[in-house]
Amino acid sequence: MTSKTLSAFLLNQLNELKDRGLYNTIDPLEGPNGPVIRMKGREFVNLSSNNYLGLATDKRLVDAAVEATIRFGVGSGAVRTINGTLALHVELEEKLAAFKGTEAAVAFQSGFNCNMAAISAVMGEGDAILSDELNHASIIDGCRLTKAKVIRYRHSDMDDLRTKAKEARESGAFGKIMAITDGVFSMDGDVAKLPDIAEIAESYDLITYVDDAHGSGVLGGGAGTVKHFGLSDRIDFQIGTLSKAVGAVGGYVAGTREVVDWLKARSRPFLFSTALPPGTVAACIEAIGILQESKQLQDRLWENAAYLRRGLQALGFSTGHTATPITPCMIGDEEKTQRFSARLYEEGVYAKAIVFPTVPKGTGRVRNMPTAEHTTKMLDRALAAYGKAGWELGLIR
Template identity: 65%
Template sequence: MSKTLQEYLNQNLTELKDNGLYNEIDVVEGANGPIINIDGKELINLSSNNYLGLATDEEMKAVAKEAIDSHGVGAGAVRTINGTMDLHRDLEEKLAKFKGTEAVIALTSGFNANQGAIPAIMKKGDAILSDELNHASIIDGCRLSGAKIIRVNHNDPEDLRKKAKEATESGEYNKVMYITDGVFSMDGDVVNLPEMIKVAKEFDLITYVDDAHGSGVMGKGAGTVKHFGLEKEVDLQMGTLSKAIGVVGGYVAGSKDLVDYLKVAARPFLFSTALTPADTAAITKAVEKLMASTELHDKLWENGNYLKQGLKDAGFDIGNSETPITPVIIGEEKKAQEFSRRLQEKGVYAKSIVFPTVPRGTGRVRNMPTAAHTKEMLDQAIEIYTEVGKELGII
């Protein structure tokens, strides 16, 4: 290894560890369900984004196996050559119906969806009004576009109005986009979409909602945009197929013209081999299940509200979450990591989240209850939380 690289790595790794910002990666032995095994120990899992428990669903496993037998283990090409299979066509048609849009384009990840769609639409000479707490994939997609990025105060329609007015009246930009998460993954709050869309329409902004944590969770499963009844008002809806859907991949939903354009302009779509047949079949089955019943969605919310109330009653700061995502905000980074370690020692896996994922001084443990958790699991988790919180002087 080059001496320069070695010095760079040593310096940065030491600094991260000294400041409590180094992330240890744990290996899950077996499936990622409500109970997981790490280092041979069973733990109540509160860190998975497998919201509906579908990652281990028996019907989805069955259709995935069938798809391997009928279509192989890989798509064999990028979508634009001959990697588009009948399975991909069926998935996109079903997703469009589920989302209430004319069309959908499916990609290999939600991150790729943002990296593909944003730069395909926005270019140098344009401007993007981006919520200050948007996900890293949005930020990276905006940077790739070359457009001017203008930060908007979090979930603030008046600040959006002020900056939209400045951007559109300056004559400096060819077009202007407003982009936001639907559900913000670190705090669990929801975008004030009706007010934001009102401003967007006033200034003819292109509108883009990243609903990675809202898909399957909000709107009886159809997402945050559907929750507010704004499917016809939002230009681009991005969603993930790896969280509530339980598999892997991402998509962008919108008009037929939009999807037709993205299929020739979104670089991750053009240059990545398509979703595997097994994944595609499993995703389609998950969407069918969500369209047929809200049972899993309802159970998720029941469990989320139960855990949230239990942690709040115990005296923890859970912020202003409006969804099952429930942060326990500790503050200091090293203390947040110690809190997470102590929970794990006692039987709860809840990963600490620190800078740069969240602002400095807001270190936290983020809890992700799922539809697969039982009340007994949640009661046990709350009991352990309370014990560790008292030991560390947090409550």
Template identity: 70%
Template sequence: MSSNALDQFLNENLEDLRSKGLYNEIDVVESANGPVIKIGGKELINLSSNNYLGLATDELLKEVAINAINEWGVGAGAVRTINGTLDIHTQLEKTLAKFKGTEAAIAYQSGFNCNMAAISAVMDKNDAILSDELNHASIIDGCRLSKAKIIRVNHSDMDDLRKKAKEAKESGLYNKIMVITDGVFSMDGDIANLPGIIEIAEEFDLITYVDDAHGSGVTGKGAGTVKHFGLADKVDFQIGTLSKAIGVVGGYVAGKKNLIDWLKVRSRPFLFSTAVTPADAVAATKAIEILMSSTELNDRLWENGNYLKNGLKQLGFNIGESETPITPCIIGEEKTTQLFSKRLYEEGVYAKSIVFPTVPQGTGRVRNMPTAAHTKEMLDQAISIYEKVGKEMGLI
């Protein structure tokens, strides 16, 4: 017999979310996650994927992944510290370090795992973390896990960061102080002010930590936000994912060799979770090699991003202050946002609504993620559908 207390908690809270338009219905995709997807038997232009460069469905990556399975099997078979470190894992890490311009790198099972692993391996209850208020949930959870004092900093506000860094340093309460930020903020598409952050970090001896999940493969001609600003030698932790622009799954931390050596002996997801699969390791390595050898996919991504952004802006939609291909279409009220997304779906565009608690209340949006794989014809069709639904709902 199930717990009455649990049933009451679940039923009441699920109903509350549904009544407020905050309950997220999960759509099941019946095709590969490319520029066009199939849901419920219907073909839709896909503007909700993080597959920025179209590599998730790349023929060469599929081929090397299949070959890796044939040679190495479907799983690594163990955690990295026992006998789950295959030489393809070390090859991936060498390639990542070269890609990021660092001495070394360590691979994890996901980008989320990186933040759970790296922050708590270095920071503890005697330390403080200065964290941008719009940082990703995995950063927030990683900070909590460390038990360090979390000091919330106003979004990309250098005056607030300097003030709080000075207070933390001069208080004498903390052994170490870290400043942590996303490289690209995924809900608005803006880029962190890394030069400003580094200047303050040097002034107050802060450990610097940049989670570039949405920047790697996108900014810096593909090499990421730290490279975009030419700051590879100034950032202590470069975090990235293999699950977005790289097109596979996994995550990594890049930095000095002594940092990576420490993470290998003290970060819990590395110690207690089985290594990424052979197919993932080999495909991710190949994807990074593609990015290092050519900017073609990156150039196409930005071209498509700017094209969609200009089209929506000209129609009168509020696309915020995005500096990247991420293009939010800010509607505001939650139920209106969800209805807008539903109507786009009915007309042939898949652009998922994003509402509280992922974004602040009253700033509901449909977030568009154009990729290198979209054609101009697809984007023109999407813009046309936006115009039709926007006018129908009185939004433009």
């Protein structure tokens, strides 16, 4: 029987979320997560997927996953340090290191797991972490697992980062000091100022850590934000995901051989969680090969993103400060943002509202994620819905 205390707590909290317009309804898909999706018997133009390059449904990845599953089975059977490391895992990690331009790489079960693993394996009591105030939740949680002092700096404010780095170093209170940032910020689409961060880090002997979940497969010829700025030899930790542009699931850390060896020896998700399944690993290997051989998918992604952004701006919407395919449509008020998203849904466009606590209060937006698979016709259909719903709700004139 459920605890009365627990039941009362849950009901009160859930009702409060619903009253404030912050309760998130989960809509199951009735087919693949492509540019058009099917839910509740209807088709929608899909602008909420992280499947940037369309690889999640690419036949080449599907075939690779099926072949590996037939050969190796559906699961790896153990953690990596016992006998869960397959030849496929080694092949993937070697391919990732070559792609990222680093000495080595290690794969994890998710990008979220990477931040749980890497930060806590290196930072501890007596250390300090300088963290951008808009860093992803997984970075925040990874920092919480350490006993290090977490010092937040204003978003992409390099003067603030430099001041706090100087204070932390000159205080003599800390051993290791890490500067940690997203490469691409997922809610606004802006890019971290990595050249400045690298320069500040070298001035104050900071460890540099970049979570490039939304830059992987998108920037730097697909190799990410660090490669985009030509900083592969100046960033200590490159975190990437295999769950977004790569099209499968998982994550990785790329860096020096010593960094990777240490994570294999001390990062808890590597030591205590079953390895990625063979089919997934084979699909990731295939995807990395595709990204190495051609930039066609990335080019199409950027073309579609520019088309959608221009269309939204022509209608009168603000798309914020994005510099990537992530295209927010800024609304502000949480309740109005939710209503706008609901109207888009009624018009056959699936574009989710992003509100507090995912973003600061008063900065609600509908986040659009165009992909390489979208056609101009699909994007025109979405823009028509934006115009109609925006006009009805008084968001544009």
